Amino acid sequence: MDSAQYAELFLTESREHVSAINHSLLELERGVGGDEPVGAIFRGVHTIKGMSATMGYTAVASLSHELETLLDVVRRGGSTVDARLMDLLFRAADLLERAIESAVSGVDAVDVLPMIHQLQSEAGRDSQTFLSMAMTAELPVPGMGMGMTAEMPIPGAWTAAVPAGPGMLVRVRIVEGTPLKGVRAFLAVEAAKKLGEVGEVSPPVEALQADAFDHDFALRLTTELSRDDVIAALRRAGDVDEVSADDAAVSAPLVEAPAPTKATNGSSGNGGNGATNGGAVRQQRSVRIDLRRLDNLMNLIGELVITRGRLVQLTGPVDDPALAETVAQTSRPVWQVFDRFPRLVRDAARSVGKPVEFTIEGKEVELDRSMLDEVGDPIVHLLRNAIDHGIESPEVRREQGKPESGRLTLSASRDRSAVAIRVTDDGRGIDREKVLQRAREHGLIDASKTELTDEELFRIISQAGFSTADKVTDLSGRGVGIDAVHNRVRSLGGSVDIRTAPGKGTTVTLRLPLTLAIVRSLLARIGDETYAIPMTHVSETVELHPQIMHTLKGREVLMIREQVLPLIRLRQLLHYEGDATRGLEQVVVVEMAERRAALVVDALIGQQEVVVKQFDGVQNGLTLFGGATILGDGAPALIIDVSSLL
Amino acid sequence: MSNTVLICDDAIFMRTMVGDILQQAGFEIVGEAETGVQAVEKYKQLRPDLVTMDIVMPDMGGIDAVREITKFDPNAKVLMCSAMGQQALVVEAIQAGAKDFVVKPFQPSRVLEAVQRVLG
Numbered sequence: 001m002d003s004a005q006y007a008e009l010f011l012t013e014s015r016e017h018v019s020a021i022n023h024s025l026l027e028l029e030r031g032v033g034g035d036e037p038v039g040a041i042f043r044g045v046h047t048i049k050g051m052s053a054t055m056g057y058t059a060v061a062s063l064s065h066e067l068e069t070l071l072d073v074v075r076r077g078g079s080t081v082d083a084r085l086m087d088l089l090f091r092a093a094d095l096l097e098r099a100i101e102s103a104v105s106g107v108d109a110v111d112v113l114p115m116i117h118q119l120q121s122e123a124g125r126d127s128q129t130f131l132s133m134a135m136t137a138e139l140p141v142p143g144m145g146m147g148m149t150a151e152m153p154i155p156g157a158w159t160a161a162v163p164a165g166p167g168m169l170v171r172v173r174i175v176e177g178t179p180l181k182g183v184r185a186f187l188a189v190e191a192a193k194k195l196g197e198v199g200e201v202s203p204p205v206e207a208l209q210a211d212a213f214d215h216d217f218a219l220r221l222t223t224e225l226s227r228d229d230v231i232a233a234l235r236r237a238g239d240v241d242e243v244s245a246d247d248a249a250v251s252a253p254l255v256e257a258p259a260p261t262k263a264t265n266g267s268s269g270n271g272g273n274g275a276t277n278g279g280a281v282r283q284q285r286s287v288r289i290d291l292r293r294l295d296n297l298m299n300l301i302g303e304l305v306i307t308r309g310r311l312v313q314l315t316g317p318v319d320d321p322a323l324a325e326t327v328a329q330t331s332r333p334v335w336q337v338f339d340r341f342p343r344l345v346r347d348a349a350r351s352v353g354k355p356v357e358f359t360i361e362g363k364e365v366e367l368d369r370s371m372l373d374e375v376g377d378p379i380v381h382l383l384r385n386a387i388d389h390g391i392e393s394p395e396v397r398r399e400q401g402k403p404e405s406g407r408l409t410l411s412a413s414r415d416r417s418a419v420a421i422r423v424t425d426d427g428r429g430i431d432r433e434k435v436l437q438r439a440r441e442h443g444l445i446d447a448s449k450t451e452l453t454d455e456e457l458f459r460i461i462s463q464a465g466f467s468t469a470d471k472v473t474d475l476s477g478r479g480v481g482i483d484a485v486h487n488r489v490r491s492l493g494g495s496v497d498i499r500t501a502p503g504k505g506t507t508v509t510l511r512l513p514l515t516l517a518i519v520r521s522l523l524a525r526i527g528d529e530t531y532a533i534p535m536t537h538v539s540e541t542v543e544l545h546p547q548i549m550h551t552l553k554g555r556e557v558l559m560i561r562e563q564v565l566p567l568i569r570l571r572q573l574l575h576y577e578g579d580a581t582r583g584l585e586q587v588v589v590v591e592m593a594e595r596r597a598a599l600v601v602d603a604l605i606g607q608q609e610v611v612v613k614q615f616d617g618v619q620n621g622l623t624l625f626g627g628a629t630i631l632g633d634g635a636p637a638l639i640i641d642v643s644s645l646l
Numbered sequence: 647m648s649n650t651v652l653i654c655d656d657a658i659f660m661r662t663m664v665g666d667i668l669q670q671a672g673f674e675i676v677g678e679a680e681t682g683v684q685a686v687e688k689y690k691q692l693r694p695d696l697v698t699m700d701i702v703m704p705d706m707g708g709i710d711a712v713r714e715i716t717k718f719d720p721n722a723k724v725l726m727c728s729a730m731g732q733q734a735l736v737v738e739a740i741q742a743g744a745k746d747f748v749v750k751p752f753q754p755s756r757v758l759e760a761v762q763r764v765l766g
Contacts, residue, residue, distance in 0.1 A: 006663060013659045046702045047657045050729045054663060054751040065730070179749035180728065183736040187746065209737050238746060238763050 010055050011104045017044040018097045022343040025093060029086045029346075035075070041089075042071045048096065057103035060096065063112040066119040067092050073123045088122060090343075091115070158244075160218040163200035167220035169246040170230060174215050178239040182211035188237040189219065195233055196223025215241075294369075302611035305518055309608055309632030334412045334421070335363035337376045341383060341410060348387045354406055355394060356387060361411035367419050371492050371512055375421065378485040382423040382508050383408065385482075390427030390506050400503065402426065418494075418536045419512050426505040430498070435460055455595075458482075458498045485510070493534075493612075493626055495592050495643045511592070521610045521639065523631070524588060524601035527576050530637040532610050532629055533599070537590045537642035544585040544600060558587065558598040565589065565598040568645055573624070595646045608632070612639060649765060650676040652692055654685040654708065655700035655727065660750075664698050664727070667754045668761070682706025686714040689722065696765060697724045699744065701735050709739045716743030723764045727752075 021044040028037040045068045052060035067089075073079050092115055099110045158171050172188050174181045185208040192198050199220030203213045223230060227245040234243045338360050349356035367375070391397075391406030398404055407426045412419060432452050439445045439452075439460045452460070461482045485508075486496045494512035513519065513536055521532035522541070542548070542560065549567070550557050556567040567587075571579075588599040610629035626641035651673045655661045665675045677692045679685040683706045689697060697715065701708040708726065715722045726739045726747040736747050745764040748757050 006659060009659045009662055013657055040704075043656070043702055043704060046729065047660075050750040051657055051659045053729070054660070056751070069731075179730065180733050180736060180747070182733050183740070183747060186737050187740060190740065209733060211733060236763060236766065238760060 006055060007104050010051050010057075011100065014048050014051065014060075014100045015097075017048050018093065018100065019339045020044050021093050021096075023339055025086070025089055026342045026346060028081060028089075031081075038071060038075045042068060042075060045071060045096075048100070052100070052103065055103070057100075059110060059112045060099045060103050062116060063092070063096055063099055063119075066116045066123070067096065070119045070123040078124070079122065085122070088118060092119060158216055158218070159214045160216050161202045163202040163218050163220050165199040165220045167197070167199050167222035168227070168230065169218060170221050170234065171216060171218045171242075171244045171246075172234055172237075172240055173242040175239045175241045176215055180211070181215065181239070182209050182213070184237070184239045185209075185213065185217055188234055188240060191234055191237040192219060192221050192230075195225055195230055196221050221245075302518065305609050305611050306630055306632070309610075310634075311632075331366035332369045332372050333364050333366050334372065334419075335360075337372050337379070338363055338410065338412070341379070344380065345383055345387065345408060348384055349406075352388060353393070354387065354391050355404060356391060356406045356408050358408045358410070361409065362413050365412040365414055365419055367412075367512060374488060374492055375510065375512065378488045378510065379410065379421065379423065381482075381485050382510075383410065386423060386425035386427065386506065390425040390429075392428050396428075421510040421512065422507055424505065424507040429502045429504055429506055430457065430461070430500040432457060432502070454499065457500070458496075461498070482508075490643065493641075518609055519612055519639070520607060521629075522588060522607055523605035523637065524570075524586070525603045525605055526571055526574060526601055530605060530631060530635065531570070531601070532608075532637050532639045533588055533590065534626075534639065534642065535607065537592050538588055539591045539596065540589045541604060542587045542589070544587050560589065560598075563596070565596050567598050567600060569600045570640075571600065571602065590642045590645065592642050592646050597646055599640075599645065610637070610639065648672050648674045649695040650674050650692070651696045651698065652677045652679065652685070652688055652694040653698050654679040654682075654688075654703070654711065655698070656680050656703045657700075660700065660727070663752060664757065667752065667757050668698075670754075671758050671761075673761075680704075682708060682711035682714075685711040686718070689715045690718060693719075695723065696761060697722065698727055699724050699739075700727050701729075701732060701739065709735060709742050712739050712744045713742040725760055725764050 021041050024033075024037040024040040024044070027033045028041070045064045049061055049064035049068055052064060070079070070089075074081065074085070079085060095110065095112060095115050098108075099112055102108045102110045158173075160171065162169065170192065172185070174184050174188075178184050186205065189198065189201060189205060189208070199222065201208070201217065201219040203217060207213055208217055221230065225233075230245045231243045234240060341360065342358055345356060345358040349358075386408055387406075391408065392400070392402075394404040397406065407424075409422070409424045411422045411424070413422075414420075435457055436445075436449065436452055440447050440449075445456070445460065482496070482498070489496050489510050489512065492512055494510055497509045497511070498506065499509075500506040513534070519532075520535040522535055522538050524531050524533060540560075548559050550559055550564075552564065556569075558565045558567050585600050585602060586604045588601060588604075590597055590599050608631070610631070612627040612629060615625075615627060623644045624641060625638045627639045629637050629639055631637050649672075651665075651668050653661050653664050653668075653675060655664065655678075661678050665678070669675060673696070676694050677688045679688050680703070682703050685697070685699065685703075685708070686706070699708040699712060703711075706714075712724050712726070715724060720743075722743065724739075724744045726736055726744045727750065728736045728739075728747055729750045736744075739747070746760045748760045
């Protein structure tokens with residue numbers, strides 16, 4: 001069979017296991033969950049071992065075998081879980097991950113031998129590598145088990161001692177190189193037991209089970225069956241090379257032999273046979289689908305949504321949950337990305353010598369698959385920033401009366417049709433003075449400015465290359481911080497918001513749309529054109545009555561429930577000539593990350609799901625729009641990028 | 647009519663591979679289980695001609711699952727799928743009622759031989 005076709009499956013599944021292993025290692029280190037973490041790590045490593053051996057990935061198989069052996073020792077309480085052991089396990093897990101990647105890609109071969117030796121000496125065994133036996137089940141297994149390996153057997157010769165006692169002398173030779181030949185021999189003995197009374201077995205069954213024999217064994221069998229029948233029956237035990245049954249040795253009187261027992265297995269009469277399980281077993285099936293197919297499906301669904309829009313215009317509203325379900329299929333729970341962060345935070349915190357308590361909230365919140373892939377890096381940036389710059393050293397924290405361990409929280413929550421991802425630390429907060437000073441040095445702001453609002457602060461630190469770090473560390477401070485995060489998130493149609501308080505900490509919020517492709521939008525008209533405003537950002541609509549309009553510092557504002565909102569006239573912004581023709585203009589209150597504005601349009605048309613088509617190349621001046629869509633009547637509409645207005 | 651098979655393994659990779667081997671040999675895969683508990687439930691529900699059973703699975707291992715399945719149906723035909731170095735566990739599985747075993751890495755011919763012996 002061509003193993004290559006399984007490589008992708010192997011990689012996906014192994015990655016999941018490595019992620020789970022890391023998760024359990026962290027639990028083990030923290031001492032939570034009792035025996036379960038070790039058991040879980042053991043199972044994960046064991047599964048990887050089986051898969052990699054099947055794939056012929058020797059390095060991965062040997063490494064996981066040794067790791068498994070050590071874990072078994074740990075599981076049985078033979079090794080204390082201390083910092084040194086944890087360090088070894090973490091390093092082994094890292095190497096395992098690299099070995100998996102390199103085995104599949106075929107590049108950067110990883111040398112696993114040093115680690116194998118370390119694992120072996122930790123497990124307290126002499127160096128006997130799995131390498132020789134792991135791959136080719138066809139090869140003989142050298143020196144496994146205990147003793148009895150001294151002499152080379154002469155091919156074809158029976159080596160087992162003749163067992164004493166009455167009955168037919170039966171000799172069985174297991175095919176050389178049979179994996180787990182001891183179990184195979186055990187099966188043959190079991191098969192013999194069904195033929196009659198088995199007397200002495202040589203070597204004894206216990207030795208056979210432990211593989212401590214040289215391919216052949218002998219037993220005494222008292223049976224009524226003929227020699228040929230016995231041979232035929234034992235051959236069927238599988239992997240039997242040769243069977244001999246020696247009638248001449250039959251000296252015991254056959255009459256005393258018990259009747260051959262019927263080949264029933266196990267106990268009968270245990271309740272439950274008759275009672276068929278009437279209750280339906282709930283089946284949960286999952287399938288793995290090629291991403292390209294899924295993307296194609298999404299495109300087709302997009303077309304369907306457009307067509308539905310057309311139909312709705314003709315016939316009235318339709319609400320089809322099946323459509324929402326299909327869209328949901330492209331969503332994935334955030335833990336698929338979040339799960340690797342505890343390990344990352346641990347390592348990062350260690351490398352700067354700051355104890356950090358890391359918690360993750362809202363793991364089950366779902367996000368569009370393609371977005372989930374993209375959002376990992378920005379979150380890594382934020383976590384590293386928090387550890388490197390946000391959280392103070394234990395000494396400083398103690399002086400300030402804070403707990404020595406810094407608190408770092410990553411949370412995901414559903415927020416209407418958006419997902420909010422927050423990274424919160426309880427560190428020193430962003431130093432406004434320092435930002436102000438750097439900003440002046442770089443000429444980013446007016447030199448006379450002495451204070452920064454949150455918005456200004458955010459705008460400055462979002463600029464490419466801006467860093468207040470005194471020194472560049474391994475982790476961050478290279479000036480690829482917030483600006484990279486901001487760009488990435490914006491390209492996904494999301495927004496970034498920062499709240500920081502000196503001495504108390506910083507919260508960075510990433511707000512992402514649930515899906516990239518289909519957005520529920522409010523359609524508004526200006527002149528003859530239709531514009532779509534994503535509902536994610538619409539908080540309410542009101543009519544533009546003159547009595548709610550005011551002027552503040554020379555700017556038009558709107559007063560809604562004692563809130564002052566800046567007024568943005570889309571008509572002016574888009575350079576339309578003249579005024580709205582009939583009736584009252586409408587106001588769409590848009591919000592994003594706690595910022596709000598009042599958007600004035602000519603008229604409102606209604607809500608519709610629109611399929612976002614991204615612009616191929618964004619040119620200057622198009623920042624106002626996040627894409628375009630085709631409406632039900634076939635007319636195009638531009639989608640307004642609310643973040644650019646605020 | 648082709649023989650029906652229930653495949654029990656916590657790794658999708660392994661289930662796929664065993665499934666492919668058996669399917670190509672004309673078997674009908676009627677179900678898959680990821681845990682021992684699922685394996686027992688699905689056996690009772692599907693009554694397959696053959697069960698392939700991984701030893702190490704979360705939520706009830708393969709050996710306990712064999713025990714439960716054999717208790718329910720003494721004639722159940724279970725083939726253990728084991729890894730290197732698990733002889734003691736395979737012996738235990740056979741004592742629990744498993745009929746034969748194959749050792750990873752799987753070779754299609756060996757799997758099919760073992761299957762034939764079990765169904766024999």
